[in-house]
Amino acid sequence: MTYVQRLAEFAVTCRDQGIPAEVRDDVAGRVLDVLGNCLAACAEPGGDAGPAVLRAARRWGGTPEATATGSGDRLPAPSAALVNGTLAHALDYDDTHLPSVLHPSAPVVPAALAAAEAAGATGAELIQAVAAGVEVCNRLGMASYLPEARNSLFFEKGQHATSICGTLGAAVAAGLLFGLTAEGVAHAAGVAASMGSGLIEANRTGGTIKRAHCGWAAHAGVSAAVLALEGLTGPPTVLEGRFGFFQAWLDGRYDDSALLSGLGERWELLRTVYKPYPTNHFTHPGIDCALALRASGVSPEDVEDAELGVAAPVLRTLAEPREDKVRPRSPYHAKFSGPYTVAAALHGGGGLGLSLDDFAALDPDRLALAQRVRCVADERASEIFPRAFAAVLRVRLRDGSTREHRVDSSRGGPEHPLTREELAVKFRANATRALPDEQVTALIAEAGELRTAPSLTPLLNLTVAQPPTSVAAAQS
Structure with a gap:
């Protein structure tokens, strides 16, 4: 099998045969962390990226399928993923995988939430999809790490690994939730590989576009999965091919062992650390x-x-x-x-x-x-x-x-991970910027039952700071 086919087989196994309990528990916490970051971004004084993207999504309109965090707008799944992915990354408070130095949850979780809501998925199905999508994202980032340079080649070239790798991870997660077979998930990732992008010059000299990178990755991932569902196909050698992903982005320099070795047994997802401070x-x-x-x-x-x-x-x-x-x-x-x-x-x-x-x-x-x-x-x-x-x-x-x-290892990093209590403090501080305290308490309780939730509706309703509005009402 080609690389993308092996990744797709792994992803479908996560959905059809389940994931380890340690991974399942870890993902539930990441979903809550992302929701907290989104809610804080909704309430940020002078926030520009999130509101701008929401206004654009309202302008586009479309079939109401998924919820925008905070505002409660009902939007097409790709648009909801765009809004929520932007919010998830807007404050630079999102988790980080090392040594790839990318932020996998910010593009993957919003894409999975939007696809899950549109598909009527359960909490368990959401968790399995997020686990597969984050693992694929992290593996792609690992493949770009060059030990001799002590850095990711993406970053050496000024590319945003999060939004590039995150697009494929988002497509895998969304494809699982839309019920695609392994062949279909491979096509979704193959289509998404033509959509990933992102330059990190804004880190150096300013501009707000980087805040939308994870939103666009989530949007592209959901869109790719829908296109694959409707019959669009991707090349089977989209990753390793002569004109494929690794050649285009990394000049053909990549570590295939880091991409595939121990897949499904050694979880890079578990090496993804949380931030204690809302900074780079x-x-x-x-x-x-x-x-x-x-x-x-x-x-x-x-x-x-x-x-x-x-x-x-x-x-x-x-x-x-x-x-x-x-x-x-x-x-x-x-x-x-x-x-x-x-x-x-x-x-x-x-x-x-x-x-x-x-x-x-x-x-x-x-x-x-x-x-x-x-x-x-x-x-x-x-x-x-x-x-x-x-x-x-x-x-x-x-x-x-x-x-x-x-x-030698920053707080929250591999040697000093944040405790459950610290993560709870972070989430509550973030969420109460947009929601009343009793609603935040209810949201925490609902997230705690995510693994057995038959529907995501109760959870997502609790992320709304005001009564949900239709696109038509929002535009009037």
């Missing part, structure tokens, strides 16, 4: 260092200057161009700034260390401190990357003394 994941070890120094008594007013040492490959995201990183263009852009996130953490934050409120606006005191933070490559962090995110922060105080703190 590369900033997290620097935040950890700054929070530790603050806890030890370092005051931001006493800092003369600081040096943040990080893995060499992430400097392009966190430190360049310097003029944009020490004075970000927007609160969202600040989430990709090493200097600003360190300054924010030294000033102290909310939530699990830094919260969404810490990025509601650009703070003058934090901007002033960011000007005094310099980012450099650190050899130890570079050696560890991307198996974990490491950093060292050295500060020189106004009295002439110096302080230093190093972390």
Whole structure:
């Protein structure tokens, strides 16, 4: 069998023969985390990407099949996936797989929710589809990791691995929920391979398009599955072929063992970690260092200057161009700034260390401190990357003394995963930004019964901040 056929066989096995209990439990938590991120994005002050995408979906109209989180709009399944996928990624609070450094749940879960609602699927069927889709997404990301470069080739080329690999993962998940056979799932993935895209220049110099990358991946995945359902086909060698996925994106350099070895036995899904802070994941070890120094008594007013040492490959995201990183263009852009996130953490934050409120606006005191933070490559962090995110922060105080703190694996990462209690704190903090507390409590309880739920309607109704509206009513 070709690569895509083997992935499709694996996916159908997840649906028809079930998945391990550990994987099933893990996926239920990821669905809840995504819903929390979506709800927080709905309520974000000055949010632009989510509302813009929702307005576009309303403009397009169409058959009401699935629910948009927060607003309750009833939209065609691809449009609902677009809206919810954008919300899931909009705050940069979504989970991360290492070492591929992609965010699999943000494109796959919204696509699966939309397809499941349109198909009338059960909670168990949703969980199986998400598990298969996330695993395929992660495996594709793993195949792009080059040990000699200590990085993903996608990122070396300025491509957004999440939205590219996520499109195929979303198509696999949606295809399962629409009842496709292994052949049909392979066609859905083959069609989706012509739809994935995404450039990460916005991480460096601003723009809001990256926030919609996971939405477009989810939209494309659901669309590909529907097209395959209606008879459109993809090439059987869509991945390994001369003009296939790996050649087009990665110049033919990929690891087929990482793609297929242990498929169904060793789950890359379980290596996907949650974020404690609503910022680009590369900033997290620097935040950890700054929070530790603050806890030890370092005051931001006493800092003369600081040096943040990080893995060499992430400097392009966190430190360049310097003029944009020490004075970000927007609160969202600040989430990709090493200097600003360190300054924010030294000033102290909310939530699990830094919260969404810490990025509601650009703070003058934090901007002033960011000007005094310099980012450099650190050899130890570079050696560890991307198996974990490491950093060292050295500060020189106004009295002439110096302080230093190093972390080899950021909080929430492989060595320090968030606890169930911390994840619950994160979800409730996110969801209560859009919903009353009693509704959030009911949503948590409903998600806890997802594995045995005969329908997703009760769960999705609880994600609506106002009575559901039809597209026609929304447009009037």
